[in-house]
Amino acid sequence: MSTTKSIAGQRPAPAAESSGENLLEVTGLEKHFPIRQGIVFQRQVGAVRAVDGLDFAVRAGESLGLVGESGCGKSTTGRLVTRLLEPTAGKVVFDGEDITHKPVVKMREARQNLQMIFQDPYSSLNPRHTVGTIVETPMRLNGINPPQGHKRRAQELLEIVGLNPEHYNRYPNEFSGGQRQRIGVARALALKPKLIVADEPVSALDVSIQAQVVNLLQDLQREMGIAFLFIAHDLAVVRHFSERVAVMYLGKIVEVGDRTAIYERPRHPYTHALLSSVPEVVPGSENRERIRLAGDVPSPINPPSGCRFRTRCWKAQDKCATEEPPLVRLEGNGDGHLTACHFPEEPTIASRGEDIVLDPALAALEEARRQSDTGV
């Protein structure tokens, strides 16, 4: 199921160009959703600052992972990059062309090279169209006439994503969740894109099916040289799939770097907290540090001043409230490993001898237990 056939010859192998120039460059990207109120005339009383100043780049053929908790703006970022949403400010350059405010009608060419895969494999496919129509439509809309004809090409694509090409005439509801996600992938591939923005592509799927889709996407990246902006909340999946990872918190990138930097040598306290929260099944992961934050992510309507993580951070000081930490390379960090923190953590995820438990209820329960243990 997970093998990808007939990939060869689609596009030159990316190995040489993968470290090269940036395919996607995002600078100062912002998206503020206005909140309106009023009896007769609606006036803007505030804004949800979903994305609030992002800088990042995706190189050709590479996968950049975007992780963070709900409300951090990662999905909004994906929609801004693919121009499903209009940015409030900033710049999106794709393939050397500024597409930030390009009219939708002129997006056709860029769209061919910039495709999106969605989270929900049930609602993102039109139930009234056959699988063949779904996969062919992007080709027809963009006036692409493959030499072998639309139908043959669609069947090839179905085969590439591990579906039976004979199912060309079936409807989406005849497929399981994992198979539908494959149809979505085939549709995205139809235009031979250079970049696929994948927004939580596996989180609606069962564990065993998740792995099938992750493998499929990985084959596409490696063998067809397609770059990915891989948006997900599952840190282990992102680590497996992406060479570089950006961690987002309340509309900003707090730390970005290659896989090893983020997962083994993180500096930002939030990255530490995230990693330490992932429940691990592999034996031997007990000697990780244990950090338990208090409460949930604050509202992006009135984000905290200065460093946005300070309200949940154990290292926060006065400076964090007044001065926003810049996203820079800290001393001791490797190339391309940037952190936005005034008081960074040690670059390790090993246990620090003492747990950091900020949650008051947990702290109280554990304190009581410690006392009764020593009392006995």
Add this chain to the structure above:
Amino acid sequence: MFRYLIRRLLAAAVILVVISMVTFFIFFALPNDPALLACGKTCSPNRLLEIRHSLGLDKSLAMQYWEFFKGLFIGRNYGDQSVSIHCSAPCLGMSFQTDTPVMTTLLGAFPADLSLALGSAVIFLILGVGLGVIAAIRKGRFADKFAVGAALFGVSLQSYFVGLILMWALVDKWNLLPSPNYTSLTDDPGQWFTGLILPWVTLVVLYLALYTRLTRSSMLEVMGEDYIRTARAKGLSSRTVIFKHGLRAAITPIVTIFGMDFGALIGGSAVITESVFGINGIGKLAVDSVTNSDEPVILGTTLFAAAFIVLANVVVDLVYGLIDPRVRLS
């Protein structure tokens, strides 16, 4: 919530003004000449002009509307100083037929109208919601099929048919009830009640099916919600689960439809029932005024009905806020 109420009332006022304009221009732009109607058989051109003038028909349409609009708030005088008739605010105009203020006519028909609407609405709401709840919790079983089937049977009969059959059986044949008639509640409560039983039943038969099915589907949806499972998992009795947790949530769509139906009922939509039983409500008044081309009365009844429907909607929104804290607090 208060700001919300203000906003809704303002919107309601705007809607009413628009409706009054539209109806005013439609009815007064009609080709037949009300002055000619009022003039009667012994009509001379001079008399016609006089009547035109006294009715204000010689002014421009916009002026006429403005006079009408002013009359709503400060009242209005018809005719010359010598033979003037005062129509006090809120003045909806004068009937061409009877030379009485439209408002007086409407108020005369209102008690009967309200009694008919209120009585039947209370019955079909309670009965419909009750049957709907039973049908929902006994889904697929006999009680469900019976409730839905009976309700459907009721709605498929026309109200004049039901009314006439009931009259024939209960009044003429078995003499169980007096002939339906409207007696004022203050005059004789007993007669008021017995006289209205048949009209109520007729209307209930008409509306019951809708409310049964609406409640049933709404309840079925709610009873499948996670919070119902939570309520059961807490160990609550099935009565508490069904009424406190289920019906409370299921009632919201019913409130919406009920508000509109009730507004329309008061506004005269029970016209067939009124005609069958000879009750002089707003509906019958509207029909009569159309037959007589009595435009001020047509306009008055239309506005009256519109006002009640708009008002009912505002009330529905307020009730919504009481039921659902998410509406109240947003």
Add this chain to the structure above:
Amino acid sequence: MALEISPQSADGSTPSSFLDVRDLRVHFPTEDGLVKSVDGVSFTLEKGKTLGIVGESGSGKSVTSLALLGLHKNSRARVSGEVWLDGQELVNLSEGEMRSLRGSKVSMIFQDPLSALHPFYSVGSQIAEAYLVHHKVSKKEARERSVEMLKRVGIPQPERRYRDYPHQFSGGMRQRAMIAMSLVCDPELLIADEPTTALDVTVQAQILDLIRDLQEEFGSAVIIITHDLGVVAEISDDILVMYGGRRVEYGTVQDVLEHQEHPYTWGLMQSMPHLSGDVTQRLNPIKGSPPSLINLPGGCAFNPRCEFRDRVPGDRCLTERPELLPVLGSDKHIAACHLDADGKAEIRGTADKAVK
């Protein structure tokens, strides 16, 4: 003649465990056929211990939990088997008797706290309601108890938040309120159905630790139902792996996670990427999709997706349903697979290499 319900179990043995589930079956008749959501599930659980029930969608794990609460009563479902809780059999209890246990002796936390709390009632009043059903106390006392519970689960300003509605709470706070509601009557058995699936990872860690810490304090038995092996590894003592409504593997966490005996458990382990895994190694997914519960494959229900069925001679995987057999060298560990011990050891060896 009324049928006497024996206070003893079918095989005559009196259950010695706090919770003893024996051959539980939950079948739903539908137009397409009989859906065997749960088909012969047994396990035991002691007070103070946690059992993790793991499986994919449609494995029957949630249906099992609802059966323990007797929530299939008055529905189309056909429930059979025995559920012994503290010496009392629950499957044959009347709805009224079961109701007095629900929420007091056995309580439940659901997956999505936003939809599991009633949107029209304040959070506090919903907790107080759960206390009032089972206790003859005044409303004021119930209120005090609820505020106390809200405080215990870490909701700041509990007196004020008592009056707030679910939509005014954040996701994590809602799940805390749900936990407060489930613990308000000091239950002896707490069932948590995917309690953290709808939550963010940092909040998930808080909630899991909270459940664990509160369990220690209350001494209750906990069943946690999840699709996430990581969650089970973090919090459970025992694991029950379900597939197609049946048990395929059962044992302690160490037994099952370190010495998997069933290809499905291996498959789950290798489908998941780990934070310390080798990223150059491809994930090794289980092929195909979960089975239809109406027409389970013959023999071993997992056989169409199993990589190793050819290693078993004579098509036994297709024809003969494997029994749950004890694993040598362990008290509790059982698994239902036809592979012999050598075959399992060999596959486990290569599997472990892949994970590392």
